[in-house]
Each structure stands twice: as C-alpha cells, then as structure tokens.
C-alpha cells in the first residue's frame with residue numbers, strides 16, 4: 001500500500017501531553033508537520049489553555065485548533081489519583097467527586113466534537129481482588145454511561161499495567177454490554193505486562209483508538225516510538241490484521257535532554273512516517 005493511502009487510513013494524531021503540561025500554544029508545530037488530529041488531555045482542572053466547562057475558554061481553544069487546522073478527535077478524562085481524580089479511589093467521597101467531575105467532561109467532549117473520552121478505571125496502588133476491581137469499574141461506568149448517551153460521546157476504557165489488561169477490560173465490556181463502550185489500547189502500557197501486538201489482537205472491533213508511545217519494558221516512559229524497545233513491526237502486522245482504520249494517536253511526552261517541544265513534535269512526526277514505512281512494507 002502506498003504512503004498516501006496509508007496516511008488517509010491511519011492519519012497521525014498527537015495528544016496535547018506532547019506540549020508543556022497546560023500550554024497548547026505549540027499547535028503551530030502540529031500544522032507544520034501536517035498533524036491534523038489531537039487528543040485533548042487537560043490533566044488539571046485549572047489548565048490555562050483550556051478550562052473544561054468554561055464557554056469562552058472552549059471557544060478560544062477551538063479557535064486555536066481552527067487556526068492550526070487541528071481537529072480534537074478525543075478527550076482524556078481527569079484521572080490523576082494524586083489530585084483526587086481517581087474514579088475507583090478507596091475513599092468513597094473521593095470516588096464520587098472524581099466521577100462527578102468526569103460526568104461533566106461529556107458535555108465538554110461534545111462541545112469540541114470529540115468522538116470518545118478515554119477513561120482510567122483502575123488504580124494499581126489500591127489493593128483489591130479482581131472481582132472488586134471489576135465492581136468499582138462497573139460502578140463508575142454506570143454513572144458515566146447516561147452522560148455518554150445524552151451526548152453521543154463514546155467511552156474508551158484504557159488498559160493500565162498488570163492488573164488492568166485488555167482481557168479484564170473485555171470482561172468488563174462483556175458484562176456492561178453497551179454500544180457506547182470500547183477500548184483505548186495504550187501500546188506502551190501493554191508492553192509493560194504483555195506485548196503490544198498480543199494485546200491489540202484481543203481488542204477486536206471494540207478498538208476505538210490508541211495511545212502510542214514506547215518504553216524499554218521497565219517503566220512507563222512515554223517515549224517516541226523507536227526510542228524504546230517495542231517491536232513496531234509486530235505491532236503493524238497486528239494493526240493490519242485488526243482491520244482498524246483511524247488515527248494513530250501518539251501519547252509520547254518524554255523529551256530528551258535539551259530537546260525543545262517543537263523538536264519533539266517534529267520527532268514524533270518522523271517516527272509516524274517510519275511506522276507508515278513498516279505498514280507499507282507489510283502490505284506490499
């Protein structure tokens with residue numbers, strides 16, 4: 001398959017985490033690299049580039065996207081346990097507040113025309129049996145799903161480390177059996193407990209999108225692909241086998257020493273072209 005066809009089938013996406021934490025002004029570098037799709041990851045509620053839920057701030061963010069010809073295709077829920085955003089926290093009050101905060105994210109996702117919202121439904125620091133883990137994930141989804149239904153925004157459950165794999169997520173989605181539920185495959189996380197290609201093979205048609213980044217199988221480094229040790233050729237073969245067509249969303253954010261944000265975005269794009277070369281070789 002030639003590169004033009006592959007670019008259409010698998011356009012590049014880049015999560016806002018590639019820029020400085022809450023500073024989205026480097027979107028001009030997206031435009032320079034022809035990166036037309038982003039995942040909005042606000043991380044903190046007082047994000048200075050986009051205050052989720054604030055009308056004027058949303059308009060400003062959308063105007064910035066238009067200026068740089070970038071479309072937000074997905075949104076990442078608030079998830080940092082350290083700041084009370086864990087929807088499965090051990091403390092019921094924290095859990096309740098985190099779920100309520102993320103319920104409001106659906107309207108925000110709808111406002112920016114995002115197709116889906118990525119959610120974390122597991123915290124490896126809370127000791128639970130697999131049954132309990134599943135229970136709390138289901139409780140969170142039961143609260144979130146009515147908002148998904150109101151807005152038409154899908155929920156993409158992300159795999160996180162050893163005890164929250166695609167197999168577990170498949171159990172969860174089997175039990176919930178809801179058309180607005182799917183999977184966000186985090187390729188870097190998969191490589192820490194299995195392999196990216198084996199986990200991709202388990203996603204089937206539930207795959208809504210990706211978080212693509214690299215590591216050396218020890219830490220969740222969020223490197224640019226080919227800077228770590230993931231077998232990207234095997235990943236590409238699994239991707240072709242899956243039949244998914246849609247953005248290859250990068251969630252790399254770890255810059256090398258002295259690497260600027262702009263250089264980092266350029267390097268992300270160069271790595272995407274390398275992935276396309278692998279895909280092209282695999283299809284010819």
Ligand SMILES: [Zn+2]
Nearest residue numbers: 158186211251
């Ligand atoms: Zn991720």
